[in-house]
Amino acid sequence: MTNPRIHSPRKHAAANLDELLLALEKELEVPAHFDQAALAAAEEAVANLAPAPNDDSALPFFTIDPEGATDLDQAMYLERASEGYVVNYAIADVPAFVQLGSKLDEVTRSRGQTFYLPHRKISLHPPLISEGQGSLLAGQVRRAFLWRITLDRSGAITDVQLTRTMIKSREQLDYHTAQQKLDDSQGGEQLELLAEIGALRIEQERLRGGASLNLPDQEVEPETNGYKLVSGHPLPLEDYNAQISLLTGIAAARIMLDHGTGILRTMPAPDEKDLAEFTEQTRLLGCPWDQKLSYGEYLRTLDVNDPRQLVIMHRAASLFRGADYDVINGQAEADLEQAAIAAPYAHTTAPLRRLVDRFVLLCCDLQANNHPIPEELNEALEQLPGLMRESSIAANRVSNAAIDLIEAYVLQHRIGEKFEAIVLREATGTHNGDPEQGEAKSRPGNLQLVSEPITGQFTGSAKPGTLVTVVLRLADPATRKIMFDILP
Known part of the structure; x- marks a missing residue:
């Protein structure tokens, strides 16, 4: 950052x-x-x-x-x-x-x-x-x-x-x-x-x-x-x-x-499908995982000051799932x-x-x-x-909600301002003309601002790892929601 x-x-x-x-x-x-x-x-x-x-x-x-x-x-x-x-x-x-x-x-x-x-x-x-x-x-x-x-x-x-x-x-x-x-x-x-x-x-x-x-x-x-x-x-x-x-x-x-x-x-260890998807994502993001390196060795080579490598690290976090006692x-x-x-x-x-x-x-x-x-x-x-x-x-839930609240509070008076951001997760799904099914199938994308430690949702089309310019459309501390629109 x-x-x-x-x-x-x-x-x-x-x-x-x-x-x-x-x-x-x-x-x-x-x-x-x-x-x-x-x-x-x-x-x-x-x-x-x-x-x-x-x-x-x-x-x-x-x-x-x-x-x-x-x-x-x-x-x-x-x-x-x-x-x-x-x-x-x-x-x-x-x-x-x-x-x-x-x-x-x-x-x-x-x-x-x-x-x-x-x-x-x-x-x-x-x-x-x-x-x-x-x-x-x-x-x-x-x-x-x-x-x-x-x-x-x-x-x-x-x-x-x-x-x-x-x-x-x-x-x-x-x-x-x-x-x-x-x-x-x-x-x-x-x-x-x-x-x-x-x-x-x-x-x-x-x-x-x-x-x-x-x-x-x-x-x-x-x-x-x-x-x-x-x-x-x-x-x-x-x-x-x-x-x-x-x-x-x-x-x-x-x-x-x-x-x-x-x-x-x-x-549990990540399954083969998740590892294959992660490997392909590293290639698409310009930092391919050399299979001569172990998973842990590869992660230690990443520089999260590089926005695309930051995205890879976020994607890697998704493999660490299922922790239990x-x-x-x-x-x-x-x-x-x-x-x-x-x-x-x-x-x-x-x-x-x-x-x-x-x-x-x-x-x-x-x-x-x-x-x-x-x-x-x-x-x-x-x-x-x-x-x-x-x-x-x-x-x-409490910790995440508090951070969401503070992020929205910090940004609430900057509606309409433009930011540079890196896409963490693309938006998925469409309404497909079915008002009952479409909402469940669609999901906003997630992004990370480049200059500030703030994440938010966005509408529009962009792939993970893409650097985009966005405009802040919503920052509501009461609902703890932040929404950006991607600019052409």
């Missing part, structure tokens, strides 16, 4: 937008504020919290998250070893606060995950836990699950140990500051090791045949008199940090598979893979923000330390796929 930041017009009061966001909350029935019973249960859980059986607070952990984050699930301390590396990865010990069958267990199962809106965050746990006593804040001693993952010199896993312990983060970093320090050769040993290990894990991903989608981010952020859309490519450190999380999820899946109990994040129940391991990662994988590293991670951590801790899985945990595992599907659908 040539201009990744779009600001809502300052001459319009943010209150109008806040009213629209409040209406969106009511329309989509987002979770309500925690009631007094839930807040009291959080206070009781904190008051009764016992120290962990081990103490690793002498290790100088650090966190790296988006700027301003307060619900810190992960902290790390990296070591260079004689035969490779040791990744000490601490994950917030949420099960220490949320006992199976408790009030907090009931409340969090009803929510499923944290919901993110431009004006507020709707937490999975009461803030006393998610942003206070359970968060791995700098300078605070906290309970955590400590994953000690040993890697060889190529970044491959050679050993995994898991304990419940006390840790203390020494520093809270944000991605942009940390990346700048690393670029200026002032990152210190820990950031240098993160980059080194992250690069090795990316190579391991390539060797597995895995793939990463590096699409530009699009987020809504508050500003003084309203909100803005922010779009930008993930920083290298974000990629490296994500690889540490993926590493842990792969290790967790291995533990659960070896013991025959647990829950995995799964995704599956309870381990004697299936063939190949049927439990996460195809994009090209390995069995479990959501493990965000228990403050995602329900399923709490249960994965419980399973892994018990199994890694040779303890039996209690029946109430087995029963909970069976419920989790349905709970997570329901909450993911709801959270995605």
